[in-house]
Amino acid sequence: MVRQPELYRTHRALDALGVPPGTEVVLSGWVQRRRDLGSIIFIDLRDRSGIIQLVFDPARGTPPEVMAEAERLRSEYVINAAGPVERRAEHTVNPRLETGTIEVLVRRLETLNAAKHPPFYIEDDIDVDEAVRLRHRYLDLRRPQMQRMLMLRHQVTRALREFLDARGFVEVETPILTRSTPEGARDYLVPSRLQPGEFYALPQSPQLFKQLLMVAGLERYYQLARCFRDEDLRADRQPEFTQLDIEQSFLSLAEFQSMMEQMMQHVFRTVLGVEIPVPFQRLPYQEAMERYGSDKPDLRFEMPLSDLADIVRDAPFRVFQDAIAQGGVVKALVAPGCAGWSRKQTDELVQFVGTFGMKGLAPIAVAGEEFRSPIAKFFSPEQLSAIAGRAGAGDGDLILIGAGPRATVLQAMGALRSKLGHDLGLIDPDAFRFLWVTDFPLLSYDEEEGRWVAEHHPFTMPRWEDIDKLESDPGAVRAQAYDMVLNGFELGGGSMRIYRRELQERMFQALGFTPEEAHRQFGFLLEAFEYGTPPHGGIAFGIDRLVMIMGKGKSLRDCIAFPKTSSGTDLMTMAPSEVSPEQLEVLHLSVKGPAAKPHGTAAAAPRG
């Protein structure tokens, strides 16, 4: 039995760069690789800080028993080594290693632990099935790029806290075991043992509690809150996720938005050294949809959609005429420099927009003064010039035109814009382009329910100047709601809240609720609002996504230490799992349906 060494370390690998040559250091870490040159052995030692070369050389004083021990080392063995730091000879400097100018001449060595041969190399850009990486997540996380992502996440949350703490925001923890709600996504439920037949629900967000903290006079609250939604998991969604949840009282919408911009500026400056300009562009929802076909446009490139209806209205082209006659739209965008694209290339785009339900896509290539297009014959030269002018197309560009129902065309053309932006290399991968999308509609008409429903939630504040349309023209009322968008992702969203009873009652009326229905659905929250609720509002940011964008990750799974697959499985612990009949018994539950699968091997989570 090896006891522990007298000292695990005096320095980390990277710290050894800072000591004068000859300084004795003690290091601990993992064997990254071993090269055996007959009489000399080189070991790359890895710790969290980086990698350093250890030299075992009898000619330079490594004792024979240390040579023998070094010969036994294999990849991922854990070792403790001591000796002087030496400058490397000029021709042995390794420019690919941060510590490539130095090495440690080992005089003492202890093997702290052996290791089996790992199932994949502990290095970046490995080509390994993700399932294998997830099953051995503890090895996957040893890879430098995963360690960097964990650090980045820590630095981001630290910078966020730093900013908010300095402005008097107080972090408050709200319950994870809470109450199931009638609205929103599907809840994860937790059966109660003490109250048979009753269930807690895991929170979809701390919305309820953060508004109550404003009623409680806390004025400025935040929380890095774990949230849960039992939704069908798309490729890149997790059943649990972390949001930065913020709520404040007594700030105007403009003051609050400005503060949130400064927060992002602080985070990017502190963590990445990148300067984000403020104020962010504001784009009303309607304009975002019309101009970019998206409520979260990627503004790292422009490529706007333009409206051609007034130009093409009278041309004898049925597709456009029908679309306009049926209340639809005709929208164009320009693929710069793509006038020479083949039929095959444009057909692929037709197929692409087809997946969004758009029936076709008319291309017009601009070649000098000429317009080449299968539909050119339907338009006069003046009309074609007007189209090019409106779209902003010049020589060598390709105009792509979609027509049909407004929602379908906007979505399809928005997706096409995004695809072309990527495919044509129009996007600066190092750019961070923020904007606010504002003025979302407060209500939308639900054909199925035959009533107006809240777009955000029923406590969202209308714009002051729109309040009087609540009864006369509900669809025209804009909300004091806002999304923060970064590089085409919705980073966060929030709203100012209704805080006065008379307005809340008008809102419920607009939603077709009787006072009794409102009470049944929103119970004590409405009661709480009666006791002196301040003007308040807030926002919630997706931390996993923010980290993914900042770290240029490919998937949310790269930003979460122990993620789940799209079927909600943790491949390492194999959660979820069967539980014992006794466990179900005390919860007053039985499982319906096909017989249970046999028990798998169990994961232990001892206490301490």
Added chain:
Amino acid sequence: MVRQPELYRTHRALDALGVPPGTEVVLSGWVQRRRDLGSIIFIDLRDRSGIIQLVFDPARGTPPEVMAEAERLRSEYVINAAGPVERRAEHTVNPRLETGTIEVLVRRLETLNAAKHPPFYIEDDIDVDEAVRLRHRYLDLRRPQMQRMLMLRHQVTRALREFLDARGFVEVETPILTRSTPEGARDYLVPSRLQPGEFYALPQSPQLFKQLLMVAGLERYYQLARCFRDEDLRADRQPEFTQLDIEQSFLSLAEFQSMMEQMMQHVFRTVLGVEIPVPFQRLPYQEAMERYGSDKPDLRFEMPLSDLADIVRDAPFRVFQDAIAQGGVVKALVAPGCAGWSRKQTDELVQFVGTFGMKGLAPIAVAGEEFRSPIAKFFSPEQLSAIAGRAGAGDGDLILIGAGPRATVLQAMGALRSKLGHDLGLIDPDAFRFLWVTDFPLLSYDEEEGRWVAEHHPFTMPRWEDIDKLESDPGAVRAQAYDMVLNGFELGGGSMRIYRRELQERMFQALGFTPEEAHRQFGFLLEAFEYGTPPHGGIAFGIDRLVMIMGKGKSLRDCIAFPKTSSGTDLMTMAPSEVSPEQLEVLHLSVKGPAAKPHGTAAAAPRG
């Protein structure tokens, strides 16, 4: 409809102290109280920072319409007021108010919101049933002492993070939806919709994941982690709680303990301005039990237990003789200055120790040279003097002696010591007395199972010098496990972990596990340990309790924003609750037993 005021505030109440007289300020907050003096109205305005007096006086320029509005104000109305800050006249200074030397002469006033009369006063030390406070938690949290507690909690977690961040610890979030484990307390379960009949479990601690992060080479991890235990709730326990979870690699036990001491020193210095001396006292478990009858002794006062066996062994007093003959103990402690206590008073103590199963308590009062006691006759004067000498009793003191089985006597006398310390006012309420209790036994013999079981968990490291007793004398092996104790509470506990396979196998053997059983119970964790596990160890601190002690709270519920009752109910949201049959249907579950109760009124948790 009132629109929002041009500006909600230029200052908070307390900030107004810092401005020159005559400065115009705009304030927002709640009406704490209103005094109507006929022509003049005084309003105490409360915001998060404190309270300030507003004056409405027509003679000093308050316009008539503002006077009229002020007359309509009631307690807890939310208002926005503007006017110049003025120094109060000498005789109107209010020394009980931090801002008592100033007032704001109101020129403009807007009522932002009305309020119903609250069910209790928004002030400290109210005498209200806790259930009422919990039901209206949003009002309870308005009280200054609750706000202070929320702030304190924030400051404590901030200081902890500050300390750990500066030392290279990385906060990593581990899953809340994880796997049920065969050991430990009862798990809360979460049914999986996608995998019928399978369940996630909420973590009792991140133990598993933090050790895996050490395997992953993270070296220094922490997390403010939400943990869950479905135990029968004692008066002061919560189903969910927060722990500061820490794990590190490559630090010796002594280095790690010293770092944790410095962390507490930092927190107390930063948050309370209190200097905690380091290093903390170390007390081996055996000594703590023998000397204080507790493994978490309150050392704010001394009052040690002393062992009388050798003195009283030969005296003809059957109770003591029997106890010793049966392998038990005779233990004394001294109640200073209590020689004059009545029979009734000592009888109450007998009753008290009786609740711990101890059969009696023999009092000996020391009065000058005399010993007064119903049992004095059984002992020689020399024996009585020896007893007093051993116990450390002098003139006027009362010696209390218990005898019986070791465990019973130690527990009862330990509780008695604690009770007397409080009752006799021996405890400085402002003192913070830290210590480490160390060297817990690694194993204890479970009579029921007929085998040795792990006291902490099966990965706890034995002391190096005790390892060779694992087979020969398992009960004598001490663990590298430690508790941090503060003022009689266990603040945190942890251990160094076994990281080498051969020792782990010996440990499993000592526990009577076959390799197959070990694999079935501890599955992939053992596999992970094969890939190069570094020496590591850690600790977990109860944050709720730390905040309670620092804030001198009476209950954990005072340190948690939205706590649950001892039956696990949130009286505000009324969680847990019934859920719809459809919700159970998609989870493949049915509830057994008596018919469900009718639906209550629902709590809303809209999204956003």
